[in-house]
Amino acid sequence: MMEYRWSDLYIGLRHEFDATFSAEHATAFAALSGDINPLHVDKAYAIGAGFPGPILFGMLTSSLYSRLVGVYLPGKFALLQGIRIDFSSPCYVSDHLLVVGEVVFLSEAYQRLEIKATIRKDDGKLVSKALIKAGFHGN
Amino acid sequence: MDSVLEELQSIFREVLDQPQLNLTRESNSSNVDNWDSLAHINLVTSIEKRYKIKFALGELQELKDVGDMIDLINVKIAAK
Numbered sequence: 001m002m003e004y005r006w007s008d009l010y011i012g013l014r015h016e017f018d019a020t021f022s023a024e025h026a027t028a029f030a031a032l033s034g035d036i037n038p039l040h041v042d043k044a045y046a047i048g049a050g051f052p053g054p055i056l057f058g059m060l061t062s063s064l065y066s067r068l069v070g071v072y073l074p075g076k077f078a079l080l081q082g083i084r085i086d087f088s089s090p091c092y093v094s095d096h097l098l099v100v101g102e103v104v105f106l107s108e109a110y111q112r113l114e115i116k117a118t119i120r121k122d123d124g125k126l127v128s129k130a131l132i133k134a135g136f137h138g139n
Numbered sequence: 140m141d142s143v144l145e146e147l148q149s150i151f152r153e154v155l156d157q158p159q160l161n162l163t164r165e166s167n168s169s170n171v172d173n174w175d176s177l178a179h180i181n182l183v184t185s186i187e188k189r190y191k192i193k194f195a196l197g198e199l200q201e202l203k204d205v206g207d208m209i210d211l212i213n214v215k216i217a218a219k
Contacts, residue, residue, distance in 0.1 A: 081177060107187055109194045110180045135180070 002075030006111045006136060014102040015072035019064055021056055023093045029060040055090040061097065061127060065117055068101045069134050073115055081112070082133035088126040096122045101132070111136050143209045150189065154181045164206030190216060 002015070030041050038045035039055055046054045062085050069078045091097065098120050105114035115132040141164075148162040155173045168174040174182075186208075187193055192215040202208050 081180065105184070105188070107180075107184045107193070109183055109196045109199055112180050112184050114184075133181075133184075 001071050002073070003077065004074035005077065009074065009103055009106060009113055011103055011106060013073070014100065015068065016098060016100040017067070017072065019067075019097050019099065020094060021060060021097075026054065026056060026060065026093060029057050033057070033059065035059075051090065053092050056092060056095070058085070058087050058128065061091060061119055062130070064097065064099045064119060065101075065130050065132060068099055068117055069115070069132060073101050073103065074113065074134065074136065077136045079135045079137040080132070081135050083130055085128055085130045087128045089121075091119075091121060091127045097127065098122075141209065143212055144205070146189065147186070147205060147209065150185045151182065154178060154185055162205055164209065165204055167204040186212065192216065192219070 004013075026040060030036055035057060039049060039051070040046075040057050041054060043054055046052075062083075065083060065085070066080065069080050099117065100120070101115045101117040103113055104116045106112075112133060112135050115130075115134065117130045117132055119127040119129075121127060144162060144164065148160065151162050151166075151171070152158050152160045155171065155178055157172065160171070162171075168179065183194060183199065190212055192212065194211075194215075198211060202211065
């Protein structure tokens, strides 16, 4: 886990990591969120709708933005303050996802940083992009 | 309406999700709904981006209303 403080940050500071979700993750997310839409949990339904299988929940894959902020940018002392996400294409169980985040804006007064982040598949296809607002908590 | 006030009104309406908000020089966090601490950070950073200026924390702590903010913005614009 990174432990960046305000004075460590600069425009262009960047981190990346990869992740893969399993069918069990999707099942757990459906139970946690209560989102039981068949496009995400019913293989036959998803195939019937023209997809190769159940689509991973956008908010499940977007949980990787939480990891980006809480573990990498800025890491331990983070306080997530806002996020805007645009979804571009579906992804599926076992897809290899690459998460990249880069600091694009710093506001000294209240120690606010903004991060542009993306989640892409191995072929480079964009799954989603996000603009994340974060600050720091005490300690 | 003062041009900076007009632009601030647009920013405040968007950030505070109040499309009908009528901002005046006398507006402050006590008489504008939803102007809480995190909204304040969002307002400040939106203003910094709009005018390509930077505020110091001490400058912001001295402001008592939107009128003071407008005056500070004008000082910073003039100093660019």
